[in-house]
Amino acid sequence: MSAHSVTEPSPGRKRVAAALVVAYALITLLPLMWIFATGFKSPPDSIAYPPKIAFEPTLEGYVNLFTTRTRVTPEQLQALPPPDGLAETIVRNRDMVIAGPSKFGERFMNSVIIGFGSTFLSIFLGTLAAYAFSRFRIPLSDDLLFFILSTRMMPPIAVAIPIFLMYRTLGLSDTHLGMILLYTAVNISLAVWLLKGFIDEIPREYEEAALIDGYTRFQAFVKVVLPQAATGIASTAIFCLIFAWNEYAFAVLLTSGTAQTAPPFIPTIIGVGGQDWPAVAAGATLFLLPVLVFTVLLRKHLLRGITFGAVRK
Amino acid sequence: MAEVALKGVTKRFGAVSAVAGMDLTVPDGAFMVVLGPTGAGKTTTLRLVAGLERPDAGEVFIGGRRVTDETPAERDVAMVFQQYSLYPHLTVRENLAFPLKSPLLRTPPAEIARIVGETAEMLRIGHKLDNRATRLSGGEMQRVSIGRALVRRPAVYLMDEPLSSLDAKLRADLRVELKRIHAEIAATLIYVTHDQTEAMTMATHVGVLEAGRLAQVGGPREIYENPVSAHVAARLGQPRINLLPATLFGHGPDRAATIGLRPEHVALDPGGAEGAPAVVTRVERLGDQTRLHLDVAGHALVTLTDPHTDLKTGRAVAVRPRDPLWFDAAGARVT
Ligand SMILES: Nc1ncnc2c1ncn2[C@@H]1O[C@H](COP(=O)(O)OP(=O)(O)OP(=O)(O)O)[C@@H](O)[C@H]1O
Numbered sequence: 190m191s192a193h194s195v196t197e198p199s200p201g202r203k204r205v206a207a208a209l210v211v212a213y214a215l216i217t218l219l220p221l222m223w224i225f226a227t228g229f230k231s232p233p234d235s236i237a238y239p240p241k242i243a244f245e246p247t248l249e250g251y252v253n254l255f256t257t258r259t260r261v262t263p264e265q266l267q268a269l270p271p272p273d274g275l276a277e278t279i280v281r282n283r284d285m286v287i288a289g290p291s292k293f294g295e296r297f298m299n300s301v302i303i304g305f306g307s308t309f310l311s312i313f314l315g316t317l318a319a320y321a322f323s324r325f326r327i328p329l330s331d332d333l334l335f336f337i338l339s340t341r342m343m344p345p346i347a348v349a350i351p352i353f354l355m356y357r358t359l360g361l362s363d364t365h366l367g368m369i370l371l372y373t374a375v376n377i378s379l380a381v382w383l384l385k386g387f388i389d390e391i392p393r394e395y396e397e398a399a400l401i402d403g404y405t406r407f408q409a410f411v412k413v414v415l416p417q418a419a420t421g422i423a424s425t426a427i428f429c430l431i432f433a434w435n436e437y438a439f440a441v442l443l444t445s446g447t448a449q450t451a452p453p454f455i456p457t458i459i460g461v462g463g464q465d466w467p468a469v470a471a472g473a474t475l476f477l478l479p480v481l482v483f484t485v486l487l488r489k490h491l492l493r494g495i496t497f498g499a500v501r502k
Numbered sequence: 503m504a505e506v507a508l509k510g511v512t513k514r515f516g517a518v519s520a521v522a523g524m525d526l527t528v529p530d531g532a533f534m535v536v537l538g539p540t541g542a543g544k545t546t547t548l549r550l551v552a553g554l555e556r557p558d559a560g561e562v563f564i565g566g567r568r569v570t571d572e573t574p575a576e577r578d579v580a581m582v583f584q585q586y587s588l589y590p591h592l593t594v595r596e597n598l599a600f601p602l603k604s605p606l607l608r609t610p611p612a613e614i615a616r617i618v619g620e621t622a623e624m625l626r627i628g629h630k631l632d633n634r635a636t637r638l639s640g641g642e643m644q645r646v647s648i649g650r651a652l653v654r655r656p657a658v659y660l661m662d663e664p665l666s667s668l669d670a671k672l673r674a675d676l677r678v679e680l681k682r683i684h685a686e687i688a689a690t691l692i693y694v695t696h697d698q699t700e701a702m703t704m705a706t707h708v709g710v711l712e713a714g715r716l717a718q719v720g721g722p723r724e725i726y727e728n729p730v731s732a733h734v735a736a737r738l739g740q741p742r743i744n745l746l747p748a749t750l751f752g753h754g755p756d757r758a759a760t761i762g763l764r765p766e767h768v769a770l771d772p773g774g775a776e777g778a779p780a781v782v783t784r785v786e787r788l789g790d791q792t793r794l795h796l797d798v799a800g801h802a803l804v805t806l807t808d809p810h811t812d813l814k815t816g817r818a819v820a821v822r823p824r825d826p827l828w829f830d831a832a833g834a835r836v837t
Pocket residue numbers: 515516518519520538539540541542543544545546547584
């Protein structure tokens with residue numbers, strides 16, 4: 190740690206740096222805050238011009254997001270029993286009744302299953318492959334690594350048509366498994382490369398000590414390498430999740446029903462009974478949360494940084 | 503405990519032969535000290551015995567069993583690494599318990615606690631048991647690393663300069679401890695060191711390596727008194743043996759190119775009458791010994807003298823050899 194104090198920046202420079210970071214954060218957070226606010230606006234407020242900064246918050250966007258509604262005549266409305274619950278009240282104010290739940294819940298769960306499933310698979314395969322590349326003498330390992338990286342050198346969507354045809358033949362279209370495999374295939378090159386870098390940094394001596402201490406190589410990998418690669422695994426997992434979570438083009442192309450994720454679903458809210466921006470914003474807000482929570486949970490590992498080695502250099 | 507044998511073992515790293523055609527037998531219960539200059543292949547030899555390196559040629563035997571193809575775990579060895587290699591994500595206690603928890607031993611928890619406690623006590627690290635392994639001084643890390651080997655009772659202990667980072671007092675104490683453990687459990691030990699005291703006091707056998715080859719094996723006194731080459735002679739002795747042209751003091755045996763003089767081989771005449779003329783260039787008082795640096799016809803010679811000597815720099819004296827060691831042009835001993 191003492192080495193750090195030598196390069197510790199002066200208080201003045203720290204303040205300038207902090208100001209820059211805050212300014213940058215404000216710029217990037219502004220659209221997010223706008224979406225968050227829009228989720229709580231009424232539809233007229235959401236398209237008001239000039240845009241409203243102060244408004245009366247309502248849950249209408251969230252209610253609309255989770256429900257399908259049908260329009261009824263005032264007479265029919267009169268004939269109904271009094272509304273039970275907040276949601277019904279909000280809907281009836283617009284001369285409508287709740288017809289049933291929307292597909293958002295399902296689509297959101299699809300995103301969770303596919304996003305986390307492919308992240309887990311990418312990390313699982315990536316860690317094993319990275320360990321092998323890092324520790325074993327593999328014939329043509331440099332070429333193999335380059336080949337793995339090269340799968341990332343074109344935009345994945347460039348192979349959309351072949352994948353579409355292949356998936357249709359294999360029956361993988363619109364399935365969770367198909368989407369998990371697809372996102373894993375895209376993420377794995379990144380995962381292998383990032384994780385190989387992290388594992389290369391872990392001295393072999395630790396595993397050797399474990400081998401001598403009576404463990405098999407796989408046990409040494411689990412007990413000694415994995416805990417020390419936690420930082421790298423956490424950051425790689427975040428990258429993989431963000432890609433799989435946000436992916437839109439393949440999701441539009443390959444899913445329509447059972448396995449449709451949230452990104453292609455959210456825009457379809459527009460057009461169902463007018464431009465319901467608050468519902469779209471509510472969907473986008475909820476959609477952001479899992480990645481946010483995941484990142485915050487893994488933050489400890491990200492900040493922990495590189496372990497101080499107990500190996501004498 | 504077990505005998506360790508290397509038969510014609512060779513290990514190359516690219517163009518470097520770290521170990522070349524080594525034949526070495528460490529008898530059951532021996533305390534074999536391995537000496538040799540840096541890069542001689544000492545660590546590589548230990549790693550070959552441990553199973554961390556596969557020999558390019560030759561076979562390794564432990565307890566009469568051929569172990570060349572076995573994993574380190576199967577060979578049942580414990581090793582103290584030159585670079586400590588403590589598990590950084592574990593505490594000192596967990597580091598010491600790690601070998602005991604291995605699938606091979608599966609020691610019951612109460613037993614683990616007892617062994618770890620005793621080992622930590624012996625190595626004076628009991629107060630650091632709950633520290634992260636990374637939050638230790640170099641000497642403390644080294645003791646944890648020794649402890650991680652000593653918690654087990656393996657067929658062979660391999661120790662790579664295990665006391666190098668400790669202060670003189672602790673080093674002396676641990677020397678005694680290691681010797682006691684060795685006697686108590688009759689362990690076979692292969693021990694790398696650069697330290698003469700460790701070699702002379704602990705070893706039952708000394709092996710001297712030179713550029714990946716075994717130059718000589720023998721008891722510590724034999725290695726000191728009867729080295730087979732100038733190289734081996736230079737490994738032991740403080741100050742180092744003086745290697746001078748054979749003709750400096752008159753004639754040596756035929757073929758002798760070099761005369762080797764340890765301090766006990768140098769007879770000094772302060773009056774300057776008997777022997778080759780020499781000039782005192784420096785008197786070096788090290789506390790436990792007083793070194794006399796001499797110039798003999800342009801050659802430096804270092805010997806020992808009485809701590810209360812009145813010799814001063816510039817004083818003319820005479821020296822002559824007394825039962826010296828002779829070596830030929832290639833460095834081999836001439837008798
Ligand atoms: N993994 C390796 N890759 C390449 N060369 C190696 C490797 N390990 C050892 N060597 C080489 O083999 C030779 C012997 O090394 P070794 O570590 O056995 O020496 P040593 O006697 O233990 O030296 P020291 O006293 O400095 O620890 C050296 O020339 C070294 O550079």
